Amino acid sequence: MIKITFPDGSAREYKKGTNSLEIAEQISPRLAKEVYSATVNGEVWDLTRSIETDATLKLHKWEDEAGKHAFWHSSAHLMAEALESLYPGMKFGIGPAIENGFYYDVDPGEDRSITEADLITIENRMKELAAKNLTYNRKDVSKKDALDLFTKKGDEYKTELISELTDGTITLYTQGNFTDLCRGPHLPSTEPLKAIKLLSVAGAYWRGNEKRRMLTRIYGITFPKQKLLDDYLIFLEEAKKRDHRRIGKELELFTFSPKVGMGLPLWLPKGSDIRQNLITFLTGVLRKRAYKIVTTPHIGNVNLYKTSGHFEKYGADSFQPISTPQEGEQFMLKPMNCPHHCEIYNATPHSYKDLPLRMAEFGTVYRYEQSGELHGLTRVRSFTQDDAHHFCRQDQLRDEFKSIIDLIQYIYRILNFDDFTAQVSLRDPNNKQKYIGSDENWERAERDIIEAAAEKNLKTTVVLGEAAFYGPKLDFMVKDAIGRKWQLGTIQVDYNLPERFELTYNGSDNQKHRPVMIHRTIFGSLERFVAVLIENTSGKFPLWLAPEKAIILPISEKFNDYAGKVLEILNNSDICTLIDDRDEKIGKKIRDNELKKIPYLLIVGEKEVESGTIAVRKQGEGDKGSMKIEEFADFIASEIKKEIAF
RNA sequence: GCCGAUGUAGCUCAGUUGGUCAGAGCAGCUGAUUUGUAAUCUGCAGGUCGGGGGUUCGAAUCCCUUCAUCGGCUCCA
Numbered sequence: 242m243i244k245i246t247f248p249d250g251s252a253r254e255y256k257k258g259t260n261s262l263e264i265a266e267q268i269s270p271r272l273a274k275e276v277y278s279a280t281v282n283g284e285v286w287d288l289t290r291s292i293e294t295d296a297t298l299k300l301h302k303w304e305d306e307a308g309k310h311a312f313w314h315s316s317a318h319l320m321a322e323a324l325e326s327l328y329p330g331m332k333f334g335i336g337p338a339i340e341n342g343f344y345y346d347v348d349p350g351e352d353r354s355i356t357e358a359d360l361i362t363i364e365n366r367m368k369e370l371a372a373k374n375l376t377y378n379r380k381d382v383s384k385k386d387a388l389d390l391f392t393k394k395g396d397e398y399k400t401e402l403i404s405e406l407t408d409g410t411i412t413l414y415t416q417g418n419f420t421d422l423c424r425g426p427h428l429p430s431t432e433p434l435k436a437i438k439l440l441s442v443a444g445a446y447w448r449g450n451e452k453r454r455m456l457t458r459i460y461g462i463t464f465p466k467q468k469l470l471d472d473y474l475i476f477l478e479e480a481k482k483r484d485h486r487r488i489g490k491e492l493e494l495f496t497f498s499p500k501v502g503m504g505l506p507l508w509l510p511k512g513s514d515i516r517q518n519l520i521t522f523l524t525g526v527l528r529k530r531a532y533k534i535v536t537t538p539h540i541g542n543v544n545l546y547k548t549s550g551h552f553e554k555y556g557a558d559s560f561q562p563i564s565t566p567q568e569g570e571q572f573m574l575k576p577m578n579c580p581h582h583c584e585i586y587n588a589t590p591h592s593y594k595d596l597p598l599r600m601a602e603f604g605t606v607y608r609y610e611q612s613g614e615l616h617g618l619t620r621v622r623s624f625t626q627d628d629a630h631h632f633c634r635q636d637q638l639r640d641e642f643k644s645i646i647d648l649i650q651y652i653y654r655i656l657n658f659d660d661f662t663a664q665v666s667l668r669d670p671n672n673k674q675k676y677i678g679s680d681e682n683w684e685r686a687e688r689d690i691i692e693a694a695a696e697k698n699l700k701t702t703v704v705l706g707e708a709a710f711y712g713p714k715l716d717f718m719v720k721d722a723i724g725r726k727w728q729l730g731t732i733q734v735d736y737n738l739p740e741r742f743e744l745t746y747n748g749s750d751n752q753k754h755r756p757v758m759i760h761r762t763i764f765g766s767l768e769r770f771v772a773v774l775i776e777n778t779s780g781k782f783p784l785w786l787a788p789e790k791a792i793i794l795p796i797s798e799k800f801n802d803y804a805g806k807v808l809e810i811l812n813n814s815d816i817c818t819l820i821d822d823r824d825e826k827i828g829k830k831i832r833d834n835e836l837k838k839i840p841y842l843l844i845v846g847e848k849e850v851e852s853g854t855i856a857v858r859k860q861g862e863g864d865k866g867s868m869k870i871e872e873f874a875d876f877i878a879s880e881i882k883k884e885i886a887f
Numbered sequence: 888g889c890c891g892a893u894g895u896a897g898c899u900c901a902g903u904u905g906g907u908c909a910g911a912g913c914a915g916c917u918g919a920u921u922u923g924u925a926a927u928c929u930g931c932a933g934g935u936c937g938g939g940g941g942u943u944c945g946a947a948u949c950c951c952u953u954c955a956u957c958g959g960c961u962c963c964a
Contacts, residue, residue: 344959356891357958443959444890451961455890458959486957490898499937499955551964558962577964606964611888612955614962709964728963760964797921824921832925846923856924864924 244295255292262288262429265300276300277433278311278426285311287379287426303465313338315377315416315428316367316437316463317345322375322419323366324459328353333421334398334447334456341473341724342462346445348398348454355457360439363459371434375417377427384408387422398447398456436470437463483722485775486617492780492838494771495618504615504622506768514788514817515774516625516767520603522785522885523627523652523763530648532601532629537581539605543571548741549580550677554710560609574607578628579735579760583742586632586756591746596756597633597641603767604628618772619727625767631759632744638757642693642715642732645761649717649730652763655885658719658777661729663699665690666714669706676710682736687713689734711737712760722776729765729773734758781838781861785881791873792819792839793855794830796846803850807843807870814874818843835860843873 245264246252255264261279265272265288279286280299285307292298301308317336320343324331328349336345349355355363382390384403390413391399399422403411414423416431428434438461445458464470481487489495494512501507508516524534543562546552555576562571575581582600591598605625614620633641653661667687668676676683690713694701701715708714717730735758738744745753764770774782784790791811795804801822811818819839821830827844834842844856854867868876 354891358892441958442891445960446889449961451889455960457890460959497955503955549964555964559964579964608964611962613888613890613960615956620963711964794924796923799921826920826922826927827924828922829926830924835925842924844924848923858924 243292245292246295246297248297248299257293258291260289260291261286261298261300264298272300274433275302277303277308277428280307285426287311287377287429289429290379290426310338311426311428312433312465313343313463314423314426315431316434316461317343318377318414318416318419318421318423318427319367319370319375319431319434319437320363320439320459320461321345321347321421322370322417323363325419326370327363327366328355330395332396332398335402336421342440342460344458344460346447346456346458348456355442355459357442360442360459364437364439364461367434367437367439370417371431371437373417374430374432376430377414377416379425379427380413380415382411382413384411387411387413390420391422433465434463435465436467437461438470438474477723480722480724483776483779484617485619485721485772488775488780489618489772494775502622503612504610504620506618506621506623511788512771515771515782515786518786518788519764519767519770520627526648526652527599527601527629530599530644532599535582535585535600535602537575537578537585537602537604539575539607540572541575541581543573545580545584546573546576549583549738550711550741551576551580554677558609560607575604576606576608578602578604578606578626579630579738579758580742582628582630583738583744583758586630586744587742591632591756593634593746593748593754596746597631597637599629599631601627601629618768619721619725621766621768624769627762627764627767627770629761631761632739632746632756633759634746634754635757638689638734638759639693639696641759642689642734643697645732645759646693646697646699646715649732649763653717653730656774657783658773661717661719663694663701664707664716664718665694665701665703666707666709666716667703667705668708668713672706676708678711678737678740683713686734686736690715690732709733711735719773721773727765727769727773729770730763731761731765733760735760782840783884784840784877785884787838787840788817789819789839790816790877791841791843792821792834792837793843793845794821794827794834796827796844798822798824800845800847800850804845807845807855810870811874814871814878816874816877831858841873841877 242254243257244252245255261281262273265276276288278301279288280301281292282296303309314337317338321333321336324347330350332348334346334348337343384406387403388400391403403422412424413420414425414427440460440462443458444455447453447456462473464473492511493509494515495509496507497503497505498507540563543552559576560574562573564571585600586598603625605623607623610620610622631641668683694715712733712735714731714733716728718726718728720726739755739758744756746756748754793804793807795801804820804822808818808820821834823830831842838860840860842858842860844858849855849867854869855873856867857865857873859865
């Protein structure tokens with residue numbers, strides 16, 4: 242007998258060699274139907290794998306990531322089987338479960354391609370196969386046998402993978418007529434795969450390497466119930482409605498023009514207002530925190546970037562240097578503000594008593610992103626960073642770093658951004674040549690970041706290989722409407738630029754010392770930040786950010802004069818107000834302006850003229866009753882004050 | 888940059904196998920109406936069907952090319 246310990250601490254004895262499914266079955270037959278994988282002694286296993294020793298056991302249902310993972314991973318294998326039966330000779334890369342569903346990378350062969358039109362056929366074949374209740378069978382094999390099997394099949398991608406594995410750790414899974422190299426775990430059978438949907442097809446480089454062959458990646462998702470799939474598809478549709486590109490067009494916030502150039506956003510008046518509101522707000526906060534605001538040109542001599550190291554690293558992939566009538570003179574559109582800020586630092590002598598020096602700029606930069614990477618406002622070729630650099634002494638670094646974490650948390654709180662993750666982005670230890678600077682400085686900087694984040698009780702994930710080439714970062718990431726991750730704020734410790742620009746300060750010992758530099762943004766860029774704001778709010782901006790606060794709707798043209806008077810009073814009170822004096826019925830005006838998401842609709846007719854009031858209607862909420870004009874102005878002012886006071 | 892898809896009026900979309908197929912709704916302009924909390928009615932105007940080239944008696948429809956967009960990959964100072 243073996244002893245199985247459950248998550249609640251209780252334990253029971255079972256026959257040696259039993260499996261998780263049998264254990265679930267004994268607890269309740271219903272449970273057995275709802276579990277998809279199990280964690281045995283800390284390792285996620287197939288339900289049908291025999292347990293030979295005493296073990297801790299946790300069963301995973303749909304609600305657990307590990308349950309979904311097995312479900313979707315098994316779905317990927319099912320799709321592969323369907324593909325193999327429909328396209329004999331197709332070669333397979335990898336097919337993992339992902340956050341929402343699964344994919345498989347396949348090579349259909351030279352003269353064959355899979356398009357979205359083919360998905361329905363594949364999907365139907367998957368459904369036929371799933372209905373057969375095929376079992377997934379695990380088998381340990383030697384490296385030689387595995388290589389033989391896939392060499393015979395002609396699957397060179399699999400043999401490449403196997404050749405890198407250690408003998409004795411290789412397992413195969415078979416369901417129906419399909420066998421795959423796989424670590425597992427999988428479902429016992431295809432039986433639970435009730436609702437199947439293939440979503441899209443895309444290209445993906447083999448092993449993520451752009452030098453290698455591009456495979457066809459097919460994305461899909463499955464659910465144990467049709468209802469769950471239906472709900473998911475509805476969710477995707479709803480998410481699309483929040484897409485900032487769509488709302489940006491509907492609400493006339495920004496646009497792009499092929500004549501101006503791809504990836505170069507044109508801010509329309511209302512979008513500019515939002516942008517400006519953010520700048521004004523943040524500038525106020527920065528002033529209170531002892532930041533000095535600076536302004537630098539949009540171009541810089543190419544030597545500036547040679548000094549910083551950016552030219553060597555990115556020069557070939559940047560907008561190319563601008564030549565002048567002067568022989569040999571070249572300028573670059575600035576791809577970042579830091580070198581300019583370093584030269585501002587160097588413009589005056591600094592004492593240890595003056596540090597930290599916090600230098601901020603809303604600096605517009607230009608980066609030549611590859612054409613296929615451009616994406617609405619989140620990935621553009623010209624954008625304005627809310628950039629700042631902290632120059633400080635080594636002994637101040639930790640506190641400076643923490644003060645920035647504070648600031649970012651403060652700003653995000655005001656904007657109701659609670660759904661972000663903090664990511665510590667470190668250097669890839671196996672690829673050090675990608676980075677500049679000494680090991681000693683890197684190690685010190687990485688330690689500084691990790692410890693500062695820990696001291697602020699910030700929950701972080703650590704990702705190797707995501708550091709900037711000159712230093713590690715703490716990145717604040719958010720997801721957009723359809724789940725793509727974007728970096729907003731970032732804090733970066735940099736020992737390199739101070740060296741390269743020979744930044745110094747006089748210490749208490751009257752010797753020259755090297756300051757440390759922290760790069761940081763809060764919004765990241767105004768473009769990306771507004772995009773995320775749009776998707777978070779569906780275009781229903783908080784009052785303080787809204788480009789227009791209210792619109793006056795006269796019941797008929799007879800009341801246009803009064804409406805004009807109200808307009809004057811409100812605009813004089815700095816409440817940006819419009820008037821809708823079209824010859825339309827009030828119902829129509831309300832509908833149109835509700836859709837424009839203007840926060841307040843002010844209806845004026847005979848009653849209001851007589852009493853000197855306005856009938857206030859809040860967007861999305863309806864009639865709020867009538868108010869004196871001045872009373873409304875005070876109300877709006879106090880509402881705005883409340884929103885941005887913390 | 889790479890793989891795949893898409894591109895018809897300002898916007899959202901119809902246009903079957905190439906042959907009155909250049910259309911609709913909304914927006915816009917016009918006239919009527921003077922309206923009380925999510926769409927009043929009338930009339931008009933709008934497009935060399937992304938651009939360029941080709942096949943054909945004939946192309947929005949087929950082919951080539953180019954530009955842009957969308958979904959991914961790669962990249963992201």
